[in-house]
Amino acid sequence: MTDRTAEKEEVRAGAAIDWTPILLTVAVALAAIPLVGSFSTWVTLTVAALAMGMMIFIMASGLTLVFGLMDVINFGHGVFISVGAYMGLLVLWPLAGWVDSSSVFLNVAVLLLCIAFAMAATGLFGLAFERVIVRPVYGQHLKQILVTMGGLIVVEQLLYAFFGGNPITIALPQSFRGGLAFGPDIVVERYRLIAVAVGVVVFLGMLLVLNRTRIGLLVRAGVENAEMVEALGYNIRRLFIGVFVAGSALAGLGGVMWGFYQQTLTVGMGLQVLVLIFIVVIIGGLGSIGGCLIGSLLVALIANYTAFIEPKIALVSNIGLMLAVLLWRPQGLYPVTKS
Amino acid sequence: MLGRILSGDFPRAWPLMVVLLIILLTLALAPFLFSGAQPLNVAAKICVFILLVASYDLLLGYTGIVSFAHTMFFGIGGYGAAIALARIGPDWGSVAIGTLAAMIVAGVLALVIGLFSLRVRAIFFAMITLAVATAFAVLASQLSGITGGEDGLSYRVPEILRPSFRLSEGTVLGTAINGRVITYYIVFFAALAGFLVLLRIVNSPFGRVLQAIRENDFRAEALGYPVVVYRSIASVASAVMAALAGVLLALWLRYTGPDTTLSFAIMIDVLLMVVIGGMGTMYGAVIGASLMILAENYLQALMKGLGEAASGVPFASALLSADRWLLWLGILFILSVYFFPAGIVGKLRALTGKR
Known part of the structure; x- marks a missing residue:
């Protein structure tokens, strides 16, 4: 028991990274090569899984930080994703010409505008949600x-009332459609590469903010021991609201990316993704950002491989x-122990 | 005698007792009080939901853990009876096999989920049950060879339960005793028995431990009660009862499909019934279920009228249309959790307690 605690202390101090889950993820990807059979299919599946995993990570990271910081579990997080996607739609509708235009510049601009508007809107929405829904019930799970x-x-239901119940089809901007060919028979869809790139940028940005800024330091300290941070004179509530809004905005970003990925928007998409997000944060360890990333990738890889090999099992x-991980590490891959 | 039947847990407020008696008598005499299929249908649904909601209250109100898989167990019961009746044949043997199998499957599944998720944090339970229930609903709609997929299963029930069956030529109090009336009484008495069993469970020493865990799990553990074991047993008992409720619904409807048992909307309904009736009071389930089902069957028509009346106003018509029923339920739900956590039963008890 003491050994384990000591081990955890070491991990927490950042002295060592626990490599086992990372290696496991790589092993899963490599083990799938013979099962899938063809290398080119494997590359396609893996890239698809990476794209999906990064998008899930974007959406899940806010939830896990919010939990880590204030012990608040937000089941409403799923609907932030739908809100983000539909807010993106509000930009997409008037700018339909930019989407169909063959100019790369306009295509990128419309995607960025979509993302910016969706993030701002869901951030504001998160602020209101925290104030009205979450604040009165702090500390009562x-x-x-x-x-x-x-x-x-x-x-x-409000989304249903304003946007109707039918799925809405959206088109990718012209220059993101189709695939890029690598070699004779490996084709990778462009949008998946974009999704991976956005995910990597978000992850690196998050790491930078968390590890290199004062706010990040306070957030990490708050996850460890919120009371102590308060005792040192910092307003943990304000910090928490900031994280909540950032997490909501990220969910909005994820919603836009996910909407383009699926190319159809349904109001129920948020709840569907929420289930995936829960599985991811449970696998990763509630409160852990690194665990969230590894969990997202594992879930996406396994989902894609099994969908190809045996759809019924998928x-x-x-x-x-999730059950296998919980058997191995009941607290998730990267347990966050609150002191 | 009455004390033994109710396990010593009386309503403890005279208005509550009056309401409960009215509900009990109305349900008991429903086939004779009303004519036509619709009121009997509502009464049968109320019976089924009282059992379903009471079994959920065992978890939410008494043990203090939130499950989103209750409709899954309800569905297991429904599909258990449905598959047995559809595949083996419309006789009592298949009803028995279906019921037994459903209860065992529900119990084992609840045990596995409990052991996996309750070991670490009670909060995992809510998340994992949501995930498992969603996967189950997808499975049920995909494995159409077994479950009939989105269309569900229609089947014949044992002969005595069919509408064409007559117990005797004559009528009792103006009502012909046909198969539907017999089915109704099977549903009614099974739900009543199930409810009394649940009342017995929550008032037993075991039930007291559950309430201790709800109030302070750490202290309960320190007193020597293994919290995980108690929570898991509560979860299993609740799942088995939900499966029984599913069987009753399957017998009554002669149809089982995703919309009647597995849909998320039913889960929301159940949550709302528990909260409005009063968490942690079995009688709350009776009141919550009766009120909500009556509202659903008769208020939705009113809302439809309102929506049509407001059809000129741009957003009001969208918000008031009958499709947005869940919107108002959701708002009601949030408000009840904030301002009305003890529910109707709690309010009634507080009212009479002051005098």
Whole structure:
């Protein structure tokens, strides 16, 4: 027992990175090569999984930090994703000409505008959600789960009321359509590469903010021991609201990316993704950013491989993965122990 | 005698007792009080949901853990009976096999979920049940060879339960005793028995430990009660009862599909019924379920009228249309959790307690 605690202390101090889960992820990807059979298919599947994994990571990171910081579990997080996607739509509709234009500049501009507007809108929305729904139930898990779930339903229904119940098809900007060929038979869809790139940028940005800025230091300290941060004279509530808004904005970003990826928007998409996000943060360890990334990648890789090898199993592969991880490490891959 | 039946847990407020008696008598005499299929349908649904909601309250109100998989267990019951009746044949043997199998599957599944998720943090339970229930709903709609997919399963029930069956030529109090009436009474008495069993469970020493865990799990553990074991057993008991409720619904509807048992909307309904009736009071389930089902069957028509009346106003019509029923339920739900956590039962008890 003491050994384990000592081990955790070491990991927390950043003295060593726990490599086992990372190696496991790589091993899963490599082990799939013979199972998939063809190398080019494997590359396609893996890139698709990386894209999906990065998008899930973008959406899940806010949830896990919010939990780590204030012990708040937000079931409403799923609907932020839908809100983000539909806010992106508000930009997309008037700028339909830019989407179909063959100019790369206009295509990039419309994507960036979509993302910027969606992030701003979901950030503001998160601010309101925190104030109205979450704040009255701090420290009470049972009520938090109930109330945030209620919030999710209400917002979902509002989206239905304003955008209608039918799925909305959206088109990718012209220059992101189609694939890039690498070698004779390896084709990778362009948008997947973009999704991976955005995900990497977000992850690196998050690492930089968390590890190299004062705010990041306070957030990490708050995850470790919120009371102590307060005792040192910092307003943890304000910090928390900041993280909550940032997490909501990231969910909005994820919603736009996910919407383009699926090319159809449904109001229910948020709840569907929320289930994936929960599996990811449970696998990764609630409160851990690194665990969140590894969890996202593992979930996406396994989902893509099983969907190709045996589609029927793919429906429950995530659950199976979660159970296996929990058997191995009951607290998740990277446990965050609160002192 | 009454004390033994109710396990010593009386309503403890006279308005509450009056309401409960009215509900009990109305449900008990429903086939004779009303004519037509619709009221009997509503009454049967109320019976099924009282059992379903009471079994959920065992988890939410008494043990203090949130599950989003309750409709999954409800669905297991429904599909258990449906698959047995559709595949083996419309006789009592298949009803028994279906019920037994459903209860075992529900119990084992609840145990596995409990052991995996309750070991670490109770909060995992809510997240994992949501994930598992979603996967189950997808499975049920995909494995159409077994479950009938999105269309669900229609089947014949044992002969005595069919509408064409007559117990005797004559009528009792003006009502012909046909198969539907017999089915209704099976549903009614099974739900009543299930409810009394749940009342027995929460008032047993075991139930007291559950409430201790709800109030302070750390202290309960320190007193020597293994929290994980108690929570898991509560989860299993609750799942088995939900499966029984599913079987009853399957017998009544003669149809089982994703929309009648597995949909997320039903989960929301159940949550709302528990909260509005009063968490941690079995009687709350009775009141919550009766009120909500009546509202759903009769208020939705009113809302439809309102929506049509407001059809000229741009957003109001969208918000008031009958499709947005869940919106208002959601708002009601949030408000009840904030301002009304003890529910109707709690309010009634507080009212009479002051005198």
